[in-house]
Amino acid sequence: MKINENVLAPIYVQIANAIEDDILNDKLMESSTCYSQLIIAKELKVNPATAAKGINLLVSRGVLEKQRGLAMVISPGAKELIIQRKKQTDFEYKIEELVKTAKQLHLSEDYLQQKISNYYMT
Amino acid sequence: MNHVIEMQQLSFSYGKKHALKNIRIQMNENQLIGLIGRNGSGKTTMMKLCAGLLVPKSGEIKVFGQNPVNNLSVLNEVIYSYTKVPFKAPLTLERIITDFGRFYEHFDMVFAYKLMDYFSLNHRAKYSSLSQGMCSLVSFICAISTRAKLTLLDEPVIGMDITIRHMVYEILLRDYMEYPRTIIISSHILSEIQDLLSEMIIIDNGAVLLYKALDELQTMAYRIEGGREEVETFLTNRTVLYKEHKVTGSLAVLEASFDAAADKECKQLNLSLSKVTPEELYIYKTNDRKEMDIECLWEKQI
Numbered sequence: 001m002k003i004n005e006n007v008l009a010p011i012y013v014q015i016a017n018a019i020e021d022d023i024l025n026d027k028l029m030e031s032s033t034c035y036s037q038l039i040i041a042k043e044l045k046v047n048p049a050t051a052a053k054g055i056n057l058l059v060s061r062g063v064l065e066k067q068r069g070l071a072m073v074i075s076p077g078a079k080e081l082i083i084q085r086k087k088q089t090d091f092e093y094k095i096e097e098l099v100k101t102a103k104q105l106h107l108s109e110d111y112l113q114q115k116i117s118n119y120y121m122t
Numbered sequence: 123m124n125h126v127i128e129m130q131q132l133s134f135s136y137g138k139k140h141a142l143k144n145i146r147i148q149m150n151e152n153q154l155i156g157l158i159g160r161n162g163s164g165k166t167t168m169m170k171l172c173a174g175l176l177v178p179k180s181g182e183i184k185v186f187g188q189n190p191v192n193n194l195s196v197l198n199e200v201i202y203s204y205t206k207v208p209f210k211a212p213l214t215l216e217r218i219i220t221d222f223g224r225f226y227e228h229f230d231m232v233f234a235y236k237l238m239d240y241f242s243l244n245h246r247a248k249y250s251s252l253s254q255g256m257c258s259l260v261s262f263i264c265a266i267s268t269r270a271k272l273t274l275l276d277e278p279v280i281g282m283d284i285t286i287r288h289m290v291y292e293i294l295l296r297d298y299m300e301y302p303r304t305i306i307i308s309s310h311i312l313s314e315i316q317d318l319l320s321e322m323i324i325i326d327n328g329a330v331l332l333y334k335a336l337d338e339l340q341t342m343a344y345r346i347e348g349g350r351e352e353v354e355t356f357l358t359n360r361t362v363l364y365k366e367h368k369v370t371g372s373l374a375v376l377e378a379s380f381d382a383a384a385d386k387e388c389k390q391l392n393l394s395l396s397k398v399t400p401e402e403l404y405i406y407k408t409n410d411r412k413e414m415d416i417e418c419l420w421e422k423q424i
Contacts, residue, residue: 011317
């Protein structure tokens with residue numbers, strides 16, 4: 001199932017996705033502590049229940065693990081998990097959109113591939 | 123979860139005008155609840171009933187499991203706060219805060235003074251000389267400092283400028299985190315507070331339309347836009363909440379969660395998809411939009 005999450009995602013899903021981005025960008029490292037529920041609520045100005053739901057979503061995705069009391073730790077291997085999931089959701093969706101736009105503009109597959117190669121080089 | 127407020131077949135009327143009709147609701151404890159509804163929909167009546175300020179015409183209301191009317195053990199833990207309190211004497215802010223401290227056992231005097239300083243309110247200023255926004259602010263400071271287990275904020279940000287509104291929202295959220303309690307807040311500027319909320323109640327015409335957790339509300343409806351025929355095709359066998367055909371395109375709002383089947387069909391029909399915010403959902407649900415009537419306003423009479 002690949003739903004375009006970005007458009008319809010409720011806040012707690014957006015929070016989970018934002019934390020995943022920080023893990024992907026090495027702002028949060030595997031085996032280190034994740035932002036706490038209180039920090040998320042305070043800094044993003046969301047209800048603590050919403051923050052907790054975002055964290056719980058990441059626990060169910062296997063990205064976070066509960067350790068010693070309340071501290072949430074980024075699972076070893078979290079990055080790979082996120083990459084695998086995003087490959088099938090976000091990335092698929094973006095490619096689909098890209099091809100849709102290309103077709104709308106009557107651009108050839110070759111042109112599109114050429115363009116992509118150019119971006120890979122920079 | 124415990125229920126802070128329980129209403130059973132609750133009705134209230136002002137003379138012949140029905141304000142609330144057969145309300146049945148059980149509100150969860152320690153939630154930050156947004157109460158929204160159009161003007162005259164019954165928000166204030168509902169809050170006043172919770173605060174024991176009005177007596178139900180029929181039905182039953184229980185706050186902390188008891189009837190709130192003339193019940194001090196309940197009312198010590200309930201604050202109903204609204205914009206402008208019509209004090210008879212010309213009171214200073216200091217005096218108002220002191221009096222609040224007398225009425226409410228858990229009133230945090232130090233916190234109230236800190237808040238007055240935070241908002242640069244002069245302690246000796248006369249309440250009657252304040253602007254509407256400042257009056258709202260004083261009401262808010264008093265209400266939040268009571269730390270009452272049931273805090274009812276009726277349009278707390280009326281007249282406040284945007285900077286102060288955002289300061290107030292932040293204090294509301296932070297204090298709720300420090301001292302979890304049930305806070306019900308009614309507001310017409312819903313978009314500004316919805317992220318703070320955990321639950322929302324929509325009332326319309328004296329009845330509860332919805333009482334749901336915020337994330338449920340955010341995923342219970344979606345909007346599609348596209349060509350007229352494509353939109354109609356999509357709507358076959360689906361329940362429509364709202365539909366509009368315009369020259370520039372058609373749109374429809376569906377009250378359902380967006381699933382894989384809908385996703386696939388949307389793509390096939392080249393329909394664009396967008397989120398329905400709780401605020402929009404409330405507009406779609408409560409507003410019988412008068413498209414034709416609006417055109418009539420500028421029609422020349424012959």
